Amino acid sequence: MLYEKLGSDVVKCNLCGWRCTIQPGKRGVCSVRENRGGTLYSLVYGKACSYAVDPIEKKPLYHFHPGTTAFSVATVGCNFRCIFCDNWSISQEKEITGENLPPESIVAMAKATGCRSVSYTYTEPTIFFEYAYDTAKLAHREGLYNTFVTNGYMTPEAIDTIDGYLDAATVDFKGSGDPNFYRNFCKVTNLEPVYQALAEMKRKKIFIEITDLIVTGGGDAKEPFIKLVEWIHDELGEGTPFHILRFFPSYKYDGHGPPTVSYLEELWQASKEIGLKYVYLGNVMSHKYExxxxxxxxxxxxxxxxxxxxxxxxxxxxxxxxxxxxxxxx
Ligand code: SF4
Structure with missing residues (x-):
């Protein structure tokens, strides 16, 4: 879906902010979309590398059908290269692995386990868009909601396509959207698509919650944090649920410990002073700010x-x- 032919069997993918131009026989940045003779194929359609029944709070979605469960599914691949990724073993996997699990099976399992929604999560759902799209359509028909947990690096065309089937999204920032942090830690040079995607989701009335992972030693500065919170407040609204997440060492980035709880509380306070009504601390167990x-x-x-x-x-x-x-x- 959402690709165009550029001539000489070259294609352009318009699913995510990279808008990859892909030569015949090559794959996009996400490693799961391949140009075969001028046709762009998704290599992960129907190949679930991970699925589970989760509390919807785990996404985190705290304001969307609280206390219910979400049938959660992922394929391998990602369009980011975060060196601190928690799910790196599936997001950075280059081999196409996974169990054959068609959309019909996901929806049947979601219903059989009493889930109220299907969540496309663990890795970036944009890169398994066709699989998510077909499942979401079917899920809606069966009375289930659909939610994305995404880095937000989606094109307006992708949002437009899934509009009407996507009910809510958790959009994850890392290091408060600091451009230097994204460049050095995630290999992403332009964050504009994320802000555009959020504005588009808001226009389409998709329910939004935002997270910001505070990463010690590069993604924990106060200035970009304040800038991000002000942007959320002004552009998305004071009622947008906002989760400040505590980083723990992972993958290639294990030289720093997690940020202190007192620093996270300081950020919580600053967010409230800016005017956000619902601010949470995540990955801090049994804290009153959950x-x-x-x-x-x-x-x-x-x-x-x-x-x-x-x-x-x-x-x-x-x-x-x-x-x-x-x-x-x-
Ligand atoms: S989804 Fe993959 S192929 Fe398409 S633009 Fe994004 S990274 Fe490139």
């Missing part, structure tokens, strides 16, 4: 313990104590 507090009365409206929702004090989408509207889909 709960949802009503922005008006301050009471705990969704209590969490790790990924488990322990109580919900909402009436419809409103605070059960004072009636304030909460930006939550229930």
């Amino acid at each position: 709960n949802t507090y009503c922005p008006r009365c301050g009471k705990n409206v969704i209590d969490r313990s790790g990924f488990e929702v322990t109580s919900i004090n909402l009436k419809g989408g409103n605070c059960a104590f004072c009636g304030e509207g909460i930006n939550v889909v229930v």
Whole structure:
């Protein structure tokens, strides 16, 4: 889907921000889309390398059907090269591996396990777009929601194509969107597609939650963090759920420890002062900032313990104590 022929069997892929021009016999940056004689093929369609039933809180999606489970699926491949990737064994895998799992099976398993949604996650869903798209269509027909966990490096055309089937997305920043950090740690030189994709998702009314992974030793500066939070506040809105995630050493980047909890609390405070209503700390177990507090009365409206929702004090989408509207889909 979404490629064009440039002549002499050369093709251009328009799925993600790279917009790769691919010579015959070659693959795109993601390593899973191959030009065979002037036709671009997805090599991972129907090949799930990982699938599981997860709490939707694990995505994290804290404001989209809280307390439900999501059938989660991935294929190998990614369009980023993050040296600290947690899922590097599948995202950076060059060999096309995976179990044959057609869209019909994913939807059947999601229903059989009582999931309310299907989540395209663990690796970047944009690079297995056709597989996600067909599954999402089928899932909707069966009354399930669809969510992406994405780095946001998608083209407006991709969002336009899946619009109507994609209900929510967690869009992950790393190092607060600092261009130097993305260049040096993820091999990505232009972040503009991410901001464009977010604006497009908002226009299409896809429910958005944002994460920012604070990476010690390069992706933990305060200035880009403030800039990112201000952008979220001004462009996406004060009600956008925002998760500040604690990095832990992984893959090729293991020389630094995680950021301190007190520094993350400082960032939490700064985000609230900028005006975001729902700010969370992630990867910090049993912290009071994993709960949802009503922005008006301050009471705990969704209590969490790790990924488990322990109580919900909402009436419809409103605070059960004072009636304030909460930006939550229930
Ligand atoms: S999806 Fe893959 S082939 Fe297509 S533009 Fe992105 S990296 Fe290139």
